[in-house]
Amino acid sequence: MARSTAATRREEDPTEVDGDLEGFIGYNLKRAYVVVSTDFRRIMGKNGLAPRQFSALSLIVQFPNITQSELARKLGIERSGLVAIIDDLEGRGFVSRQPVPGDRRVQALSATTGGQAAYAEAHKMVMAHEAELLSDLSPQEVETLVGLLQRIRSKGD
Amino acid sequence: MARSTAATRREEDPTEVDGDLEGFIGYNLKRAYVVVSTDFRRIMGKNGLAPRQFSALSLIVQFPNITQSELARKLGIERSGLVAIIDDLEGRGFVSRQPVPGDRRVQALSATTGGQAAYAEAHKMVMAHEAELLSDLSPQEVETLVGLLQRIRSKGD
DNA sequence: TATTGTTATACTCTATAACTATA
């Protein structure tokens, strides 16, 4: 047996309480995310989009005229936290806030032509970055990983 | 086919560049970690150990008399960032810094008796928290997930 | 009364750089 995980400990020796941090999902998720986000920032460059800005832009491209409240909900963050992200994307000329006829409280978000082009380019870079980070995994393993992560995510609803 | 992932996109339609954030590993890692860490803090309570303090305590229990530099290296953080973590654990009476004969620069870290007991208790709580979050996954799937995450982590060396 | 976008504020996490005392 090469590795001891929380799962195998639970199966093989339920009374075992040692210091093996390596078996915990939370610890591994955090460490893996640090590796991925560090590489994301490296490949996107000094003034490139940060992960959160990329995610927001992606959803604005995918859902034109989405409102800020709806976008915050999809991203799983507070409305207040989204303001700076949209300010940044607007400052880059990638996104515009537009009034919505019939409800003057709402701002509809849409990607500009430049924002769409920037997203297409960023998307390619992120695909390349993930392909390299996941080069040791088979396409089947990548699909399995995404599925398992999404099942954990679904516990947060 | 219910889901579209980066992996299946790469296989089935390499030219596809849409806004499907859901297929990215980085995004899923982040969202899954938010779910896990939020539940970790919930189960550990208001004045309970935060994830980083739990991780540090775990390694101190596992590696008695580890130095701060070595612990920081294992945790993948800077030495400077570890100071506040150890200050906190020392303040709780869980860890002590002790001089090392032969090199007066070094502080050896060890868990007190109370710290060992607190860790054993925290460990049980974290095992229960992960068991509940992973209750939809088979033990085999949990082991697969840990293995895949560790392979991503290994790309960060 | 409730909702949208916003501001103010604070707290956590983390990194960089510089300091001290030792080696």
Add this chain to the structure above:
DNA sequence: TATAGTTATAGAGTATAACAATA
């Protein structure tokens, strides 16, 4: 010169609470 621990500092990221405009 180099290393261990520390301090000071700054920058992300995020949350809570409150506000104005609007519904």
